[in-house]
Amino acid sequence: MSRKIVVAIDGPAGSGKSTTARLLAKKLGYIYIDTGAMYRAVTLFWLRKNLPLDEEIICKLLPNISINFENDAGVLKIYLNSEDVTNEIRTPEVTNNVSPVSAIKCVREFLVAQQRKLGEDGGVVMDGRDIGTVVFPDAELKIYLVASLEARIQRRLLELNQKGAEVTFEEVRKQIVERDIIDSTRQHSPLQKAQDAIEIDTTNLSIEEQVDIVYKLALQKINNL
Ligand code: DC
DSSP states (O other): OOOOOEEEEEOSTTSSHHHHHHHHHHHHTOEEEEHHHHHHHHHHHHHHTTOOSOHHHHHHHGGGOOEEEEEETTEEEEEETTEEOTTGGGSHHHHHHHHHHHTSHHHHHHHHHHHHHHHTTSOEEEEESSIIIIIOTTOSEEEEEEOOHHHHHHHHHHHHHHTTOOOOHHHHHHHHHHHHHHHHHOSSSOSOOOTTOEEEEOTTOOHHHHHHHHHHHHHHHHHTO
8 A cells, every 4th residue: 555645735825725735635535634724723712812912821822722623524624622613713803813823933833733743644735834844844745836916816805705705806915915924924934935845836727727736746756655
């Protein structure tokens, strides 16, 4: 039987990471781990407490946080202390606060340790910002997805409109640009392409095309082990 590898997929918001990672995991029969959802769950926990954005305060909350995933007929569900928060972690309030929360060192250490545990036996596709650089620097396959700002805004806009959210192109543009700046300039594990990552520009690719490219790369790795 072939060994199960770790596939790390990083890139900025709207570059196609989660869609690609989810569909690739399904094709390979692997587990999909959405690490952004974990940072969102911590942010939601803190928001519910109505506490200031203070590093020391947030670090003290972490021992009270337990995060779990469940695959529900192909849909990845995330649980915060046994409560299904799959939808709530996508609210604008969480989205607007997740970048500063995820820049805090203790939050990153807390979640990176759990991510490493989830992927220790291989057979996972993990997407995020620092998977190929920090969480799994030895991942067998590292993908770095990019897309033009215009394409990334359009995708997010479509996703939000489909969920019934009334947002404008300009509002989404502002959100994405702000998150890009915080995510790529923060001190601890900023968004960065790993030296050995394969960069794919998804601007003009369909979902099927981008999944197919990554799937072929994964098969090559698996077959050459
Ligand atoms: O992928 P996403 O939009 O759900 O991620 C939400 C935020 O979490 C993103 O703005 C940056 C942060 N994040 C991170 O710092 N490291 C990761 N591995 C994944 C996400």
